[in-house]
Amino acid sequence: MKKVSFHTFGCKLNQTETSFLENEFTKRGYRSVAIEEPADYVVINTCTVTARTDYKCRQLIRRVRKTSPDAKIVVVGCYAQMDPERLKSIPGVNLILGADRKFNIFDYLENGKPANGIIEETGDNEKFIDSTPELFSGKTRAFLKIQDGCNSFCSYCIVPYARGRSRSDLPENVIANVEKLVANGYREIVLTGVHIGKYGQDLQPSISLFTLLRQLLEIRGLGRIRLSSLEPKEIDDDLIDLIAKNEKICPHFHVPLQSGDDEILRKMRRHYSVTEYKNIIEKIVCRIPKVGLGTDVIVGFPGEMDRHFENTKKFIESIPFTYLHVFSFSDRPGTDAYNMREKIDASAKKERSALLIQIAGEKKAEFYRKAVGGYFDVLFEDEVPGRWMYGFTENYIRVRSAKKADLFNKIKQINVSSADNNFVLANVLD
Ligand code: SF4
Numbered sequence: 001m002k003k004v005s006f007h008t009f010g011c012k013l014n015q016t017e018t019s020f021l022e023n024e025f026t027k028r029g030y031r032s033v034a035i036e037e038p039a040d041y042v043v044i045n046t047c048t049v050t051a052r053t054d055y056k057c058r059q060l061i062r063r064v065r066k067t068s069p070d071a072k073i074v075v076v077g078c079y080a081q082m083d084p085e086r087l088k089s090i091p092g093v094n095l096i097l098g099a100d101r102k103f104n105i106f107d108y109l110e111n112g113k114p115a116n117g118i119i120e121e122t123g124d125n126e127k128f129i130d131s132t133p134e135l136f137s138g139k140t141r142a143f144l145k146i147q148d149g150c151n152s153f154c155s156y157c158i159v160p161y162a163r164g165r166s167r168s169d170l171p172e173n174v175i176a177n178v179e180k181l182v183a184n185g186y187r188e189i190v191l192t193g194v195h196i197g198k199y200g201q202d203l204q205p206s207i208s209l210f211t212l213l214r215q216l217l218e219i220r221g222l223g224r225i226r227l228s229s230l231e232p233k234e235i236d237d238d239l240i241d242l243i244a245k246n247e248k249i250c251p252h253f254h255v256p257l258q259s260g261d262d263e264i265l266r267k268m269r270r271h272y273s274v275t276e277y278k279n280i281i282e283k284i285v286c287r288i289p290k291v292g293l294g295t296d297v298i299v300g301f302p303g304e305m306d307r308h309f310e311n312t313k314k315f316i317e318s319i320p321f322t323y324l325h326v327f328s329f330s331d332r333p334g335t336d337a338y339n340m341r342e343k344i345d346a347s348a349k350k351e352r353s354a355l356l357i358q359i360a361g362e363k364k365a366e367f368y369r370k371a372v373g374g375y376f377d378v379l380f381e382d383e384v385p386g387r388w389m390y391g392f393t394e395n396y397i398r399v400r401s402a403k404k405a406d407l408f409n410k411i412k413q414i415n416v417s418s419a420d421n422n423f424v425l426a427n428v429l430d
Pocket residue numbers: 150151152153154157158159160194195231
């Protein structure tokens with residue numbers, strides 16, 4: 001039995017696509033092994049959002065070359081799409097497949113397409129490719145890709161170039177996939193993509209994420225749905241209302257902010273002002289008081305002077321975020337920001353990032369403290385053998401409970417007894 005190993009860099013979408021490829025290899029009789037183990041094939045699904053992810057990918061290729069000297073190394077995904085020439089220069093790489101070409105992998109490995117020498121194929125990413133795996137190994141939550149690509153071209157972002165134009169899966173196919181995942185025992189479905197707020201706008205007839213959600217709520221046996229990232233201006237009153245009224249849609253919004261300064265937002269081409277962002281968040285919090293509210297922030301965007309950063313810091317402190325993802329600006333060749341002057345030095349980025357990460361920790365701890373005494377529904381996902389079970393509440397609080405036999409992959413009601421900075425302790429109510 002041939003052995004194959006996988007490594008995924010980047011987003012939930014990449015993880016879902018790797019799970020799909022892993023399923024396909026397993027169906028063909030391959031045995032999936034850990035990336036540290038010798039294998040016949042090594043598949044690396046790449047990300048190119050930052051220069052650091054590119055570097056880590058190149059580093060991994062060199063490492064697996066040592067672990068599996070005879071393996072065929074296949075590099076797929078966004079970095080492969082954007083810089084195949086650089087990857088070709090690394091000894092040991094056999095096959096380079098771009099964003100949507102990754103799904104043609106067996107054409108090269110099995111159907112006799114010559115696999116010696118370096119093959120590279122990067123496509124046009126025009127069609128939506130359904131890559132829903134039956135199984136997500138070792139996971140209780142299923143990440144379902146409903147949309148791919150993006151038309152926004154925020155000035156710092158490489159994603160539209162790497163993944164192509166926004167394109168959606170047909171609603172009937174999304175419904176069929178959710179039904180399949182529910183039948184396979186998944187209690188929580190995370191709807192993911194690059195820009196899911198634009199779901200359905202490319203379809204004829206077009207359909208909205210709101211309408212799709214209402215159709216998914218009809219599915220028998222559905223546990224709960226969680227939404228991945230939503231752009232601010234794609235959150236309207238109807239969507240907020242639908243989530244407020246339906247326990248089967250998690251009261252958890254992840255709404256990228258990127259900057260809390262209007263001048264920087266304009267340079268980023270983010271199409272909303274700080275005031276507009278604040279108004280949308282206030283509507284959500286007013287309608288759904290226990291909401292889990294996450295965001296992404298970039299520090300060190302070109303031209304971000306101390307006063308701009310101060311505005312961002314003050315704005316973040318004024319918003320009831322419950323967690324933050326903090327990123328340092330990374331120069332991406334091909335993006336407009338790459339050609340901007342007034343680049344910020346690494347030490348300033350580091351300092352600003354540390355400040356926001358500290359605020360993030362305080363906000364999360366405060367949110368967890370406020371949960372003490374409260375009742376929530378947790379999907380138990382992983383465990384510390386013999387001691388603890390862990391899972392997330394509907395509003396994205398990490399929970400630890402004493403291990404009980406039948407908790408794994410179950411949604412159970414809990415009562416929070418105390419809070420730590422990174423989890424709350426809770427009792428499971430039978
Ligand atoms: S919305 Fe902007 S940041 Fe998000 S993927 Fe599209 S271009 Fe990138």
